[in-house]
Amino acid sequence: MIRLPTGLRARLVITFTLVAVGASVLVATIGFELAKGALIERAENSSIDLVTRELERIAFPVGKLRPGEAAPTTTELATVSTALSGPGRSVIVEYRNLAYAEGQLTMANVPNELYGRAKQGVVSQRKVIHDELWLIIGAEVYRADSGFPEPTGLRVFVFFPLHDEEAQLAALRTTFTQAAVVILLIALVVALLSARQVLLPVRRLSAAAQALGEGRLDTRLPVSGHDELAGLSARFNDAAAALELSVAELRSLEAMSRRFVADVSHELRTPLTAMTAVADMLSDEADRLPDAPAEAVRLVLGEIERLRELVEHLIEISRFDAGTATLNLEPVNVADAIQDCLEVRGWSDQVRVNAPQSLTVNLDPRRFDVIVANLVGNALKHGLPPILVSARGTENGLEVKVRDHGKGIPEEALPHVFDRFFKAGAGRARSQGSGLGLAIARANVHLHGGTISVRRQEPGTLFTVWLPHG
Known part of the structure; x- marks a missing residue:
């Protein structure tokens, strides 16, 4: 055909x-x-x-x-x-x-x-x-x-x-045929030149649109003449100017929003520290109080802990938004790093680890700790035991998997689990957590140049992290 x-x-x-x-x-x-x-x-x-x-x-x-x-x-x-x-x-x-x-x-x-x-x-x-x-x-x-x-x-x-x-x-016919061939060649050359001239503004418009798509919002087209293409170029310039102004305003609002979140988070740290100290004192006395006051104290303690976690997460996410997050790579024994992460948080008895003791990778140990802690903490809060953490070396990096055996994340929620403040249903309590843990885990993975994914299992959910060799 x-x-x-x-x-x-x-x-x-x-x-x-x-x-x-x-x-x-x-x-x-x-x-x-x-x-x-x-x-x-x-x-x-x-x-x-x-x-x-x-x-x-x-x-x-x-x-x-x-x-x-x-x-x-x-x-x-x-x-x-x-x-x-x-x-x-x-x-x-x-x-x-x-x-x-x-x-x-x-x-x-x-x-x-x-x-x-x-x-x-x-x-x-x-x-x-x-x-x-x-x-x-x-x-x-x-x-x-x-x-x-x-x-x-x-x-x-x-x-x-x-x-x-x-x-x-016959001679006249030959002459006309030769003339037709010459006219055809001339017409072809003229058509190519004319098409080039006519399509030049279109090519410029296409290049300008591509430049806008790549973020060069100051792109403008030269306007010459008074024909339809000149009018189109002028309208494109007006649209580009309006887009540049709108994006500038949005960026300004976004920067203000980030500064606001960062400022509020830092300002909350001081009263939160005092509240935590008082909460520790109340925690020691809770067992000696009557049932009703004791329950109220435990509720306040839980909410203070959630508030502390939320503030810490907001401060962490604001660093990524401001572009100040950096990597400090060093050789890390993966099995030891995972065990230390679990022991510090008191999760060693609830999580099974499968990682070779000899596996060493160049990572930022603090950020790797945050990745593992957020994924395991998510599994403990929303999944069901057994919780499994496995790690293995690949040809070009490190692969870490976290698996729980709960009801799993609904299929329609899978594309959004790494969004900020997103909390899925299907057996997961919406009041638990800050909704920022998985977003912070993804940001730390991307800072390493790696990838993170999630998929349903029968039963449960599997998170897979891949980090390249540093």
Whole structure:
């Protein structure tokens, strides 16, 4: 199947070329037909003049003889034939029962229609005989010495070859063909140049749109002229300016929002420290209080812990937003790092670790600790035991997997689990956690240049982290 070109430039070139070719073919056809008609008309007129002039010179009596006149002989008919003959011609002279033919053609080659019309005057007709084109002139001689034209029965048929005219038409056809080829080439070149000129603003517009998409919001197009493309370029510039202004405003608002979150988080740290100290004192006394006050104290302690976690997460996420988060790589024993992370948080008894003791990778140990802590903490809060953490070295990095055996994350929630403040349902308590843990884990993974993914298991959920060799 032939595929048609779909590009605008190709369609412009093809359309322009087809129009040029169609116009040249039409002009060439009309010119050829006019030249052909002129050549045939000239040949007919000259042939008719020749035959008419020679027949007017006949001096011997024909037709109704007058007293003292003798009927024409074959010799006199031959004289007429000789006068009408020429190179390549054939002549037939017929008078009653006499006939004289000179040349290769005979009366059998005279069309019946022409033979009948020849009684009324000088007539002509073209006919192909033996694969050659001939012009046949037929005429009957009239005698007018009695005062009115009188048919004599003497008929003449002259066959004129049209070799020269056919050769001229063939040469003309070749000339027109060559001219058409030249016109086609010129049209193609002009079409290419015109398409290039017409599409130049379109290419500029495409490049400018790509630049905008890449973030170069100061991109503008030169505007020249007053045509539709100039108007389009001007409107593009207006849209780009409006977009640049809107993005600048959004960036300003985003920066203000980040500063606000960072400032609020840092400001909350001081009262939160005091609240934590008081909470520690209350925790020691909670067991000695009555049930109702003790329950209230434990509720306050839980909320203070959640608040502390939220503030720490907000401070951490604000560092990523501000672009101040950095990596401090050093050789890390992965199995020891995972065990230390679990022991510090008191999770060693709840999590099973499967990692080779000899596995050492260049990592930022603090950020690796945050990644593991957030994934394991998420599994402990929202999943069900057993919780499994496995690590293995690959050809180009480190792979860490965290698996729980709970009800799992709903399928529709999987694309959003790493979004900030997102909390899934399906058996997970929406009041637990800050909603920032997985977002912070992903940010730390990306800071290492790695990837993190999640998928459902039967049962449970599996998080997979890949970190490249540092």
